[in-house]
Amino acid sequence: MSAAPRARPAFGRSLLRLFTVQGSWNYERMQGVGMGVAEEPLLRDLRVAGNGAAYRAAVARGAHFFNAHPYLCGLAVGAAARAEHEGVPPDQVERLRTALCGPLGSLGDRLVWAGWLPFTSGLALIAVALGLGLPAILGFLVVFNAGHVALRWWALRAGWTHGVRVAVALRQPLLQRATAVLGPAMAFVVGAALPLVAQYLGSGFLGWSRVALAGVAAFGFALLWWLRARLTGVRLGLVLLAVATLAGWLWP
Amino acid sequence: MSPALLSGLLAWGTLVGLDLVSVPQMMIARPLVAGPIAGAMLGDGWTGLTLGVLFELFQYEVLPVGAARYPEYGPATVAAVSAAHAAAGTLGLGLGALVGLITGMAGGLSLHAVRRLNARAVRRATAALEAGDARVLVRLHTAAILRDAARAAVVTALGLGLALLARTYLAGTISLRGVLLLDVAAVGSALAVGTAGTLRLVGRGPDLRWFAAGVVGGAAVAWLR
Numbered sequence: 451m452s453a454a455p456r457a458r459p460a461f462g463r464s465l466l467r468l469f470t471v472q473g474s475w476n477y478e479r480m481q482g483v484g485m486g487v488a489e490e491p492l493l494r495d496l497r498v499a500g501n502g503a504a505y506r507a508a509v510a511r512g513a514h515f516f517n518a519h520p521y522l523c524g525l526a527v528g529a530a531a532r533a534e535h536e537g538v539p540p541d542q543v544e545r546l547r548t549a550l551c552g553p554l555g556s557l558g559d560r561l562v563w564a565g566w567l568p569f570t571s572g573l574a575l576i577a578v579a580l581g582l583g584l585p586a587i588l589g590f591l592v593v594f595n596a597g598h599v600a601l602r603w604w605a606l607r608a609g610w611t612h613g614v615r616v617a618v619a620l621r622q623p624l625l626q627r628a629t630a631v632l633g634p635a636m637a638f639v640v641g642a643a644l645p646l647v648a649q650y651l652g653s654g655f656l657g658w659s660r661v662a663l664a665g666v667a668a669f670g671f672a673l674l675w676w677l678r679a680r681l682t683g684v685r686l687g688l689v690l691l692a693v694a695t696l697a698g699w700l701w702p
Numbered sequence: 703m704s705p706a707l708l709s710g711l712l713a714w715g716t717l718v719g720l721d722l723v724s725v726p727q728m729m730i731a732r733p734l735v736a737g738p739i740a741g742a743m744l745g746d747g748w749t750g751l752t753l754g755v756l757f758e759l760f761q762y763e764v765l766p767v768g769a770a771r772y773p774e775y776g777p778a779t780v781a782a783v784s785a786a787h788a789a790a791g792t793l794g795l796g797l798g799a800l801v802g803l804i805t806g807m808a809g810g811l812s813l814h815a816v817r818r819l820n821a822r823a824v825r826r827a828t829a830a831l832e833a834g835d836a837r838v839l840v841r842l843h844t845a846a847i848l849r850d851a852a853r854a855a856v857v858t859a860l861g862l863g864l865a866l867l868a869r870t871y872l873a874g875t876i877s878l879r880g881v882l883l884l885d886v887a888a889v890g891s892a893l894a895v896g897t898a899g900t901l902r903l904v905g906r907g908p909d910l911r912w913f914a915a916g917v918v919g920g921a922a923v924a925w926l927r
Contacts, residue, residue, distance in 0.1 A: 470725045472723050472727070473847040473850065474820050474824070474842060474847070475724075477818065477821045480769070483831075483843050484843060506835070506836075559765070559767055563767065564765070568900070571734060579755075580927075584751075587738050590734065591728070591729065591735060594728075595728050636904075636909075637912040637913040638913065639916060640904075641904075641912070641914065641916020641917040641920060642919045642920035644893075644900065644916075645917060645921040646924050647755055647759065648924070650752075651752065652889065659885075662890075664890075666886055666891065667890040667891075667897075668894075670895070675898055678902070683891070683899065684773045684806055686891050686895065687799065688803050688807075690887040691803065691888060693887065694880075694886065695880065695884060698883045701879060701880075
């Protein structure tokens with residue numbers, strides 16, 4: 451068992467380092483090294499308490515394999531650091547980290563990559579299409595990052611508060627409600643953005659080119675849908691642009 | 703284009719590339735942000751905003767989960783805006799999209815290369831990491847971030863070089879009809895990718911009804927304007 455943790459000053463440092471958690475992403479330990487770097491400030495108390503061996507062992511464990519959603523990594527960092535301070539056996543700390551990978555990855559993907567991010571980006575697309583211009587982009591950055599920073603902060607604090615019982619934090623009603631609401635909200639907003647963006651981007655096309663645009667968009671969508679396992683958007687775009695260049699040279 | 707402006711675009715592209723995965727993931731890497739800022743630097747807000755919207759649609763296809771490989775559209779959008787800037791108005795869209803998509807593909811490949819280099823560095827430092835050496839840990843992490851910054855700079859430089867080539871050798875050789883065809887291909891594929899990407903995100907569950915309601919609402923607003 452170690453000395454009582456003095457987490458408050460270390461919290462800020464850990465949070466700042468969490469913003470770089472994917473900086474050393476690799477196929478060996480994935481986010482592991484970044485996780486170790488973020489957890490290290492929270493482990494310094496172990497060294498101060500004269501327990502250098504416990505500190506080094508905890509730092510080594512903190513840098514082991516880990517992969518989850520980057521915005522929620524703080525939950526595992528806080529929980530593991532708390533467990534180390536409470537003298538939880540090393541294999542249990544390892545099991546805790548392993549057990550958190552899946553739930554934090556899936557929750558973060560649903561909440562952020564498939565929810566908050568496309569939702570706020572869709573709102574920005576609507577605003578740009580309606581003529582708001584640069585303020586819409588600024589608004590997107592402010593609103594998205596308000597949620598982003600709040601989530602990172604909450605995750606680190608919740609991890610530290612609950613330690614090995616961190617699963618309690620994942621059952622937070624607010625988190626569950628946000629996940630449930632963001633799915634339909636994202637679908638509605640991005641759905642509304644698509645026709646408006648089509649109008650915005652298509653406004654420069656007149657006559658035959660407007661008909662061609664509708665045809666290319668429909669043909670491209672059909673191709674992407676039927677060949678979804680093989681055809682990516684970037685390849686479709688490059689093929690269509692190559693065909694257009696060729697047609698332009700043949701039909702001057 | 704002046705060297706100062708070129709350096710500014712290179713710096714912006716590097717920051718944007720760094721934001722995608724490494725630091726701080728605040729979404730300046732989104733084309734919708736990267737494009738307008740590049741446009742503002744060039745004094746061409748319209749092109750920046752339009753190409754930002756166009757590449758944002760391409761971005762909807764990307765779900766950056768786990769070890770997934772995907773194109774990098776941030777520095778690509780900066781390069782696209784630089785390519786389209788010379789050809790005024792709508793004429794530059796297709797040219798910008800061509801440069802941007804090639805740069806995006808190169809960016810995706812470079813991400814994979816950097817991840818492999820990071821893995822090699824981690825393997826070399828395994829003994830120190832297992833000994834709990836915090837200095838080695840932080841040094842390894844910092845070196846990886848610097849590696850990613852160098853990668854982003856190289857990708858942006860490649861894109862800006864491609865933009866220069868496209869402006870010099872392609873822009874003058876394509877007929878007006880050819881340029882229009884390029885624009886149709888660029889905007890058409892972006893709309894197709896954006897729609898397909900969103901539908902994959904929405905899935906076949908109850909959210910599909912919300913998506914359909916959104917499309918109807920958006921179409922109504924577009925029609926009324």
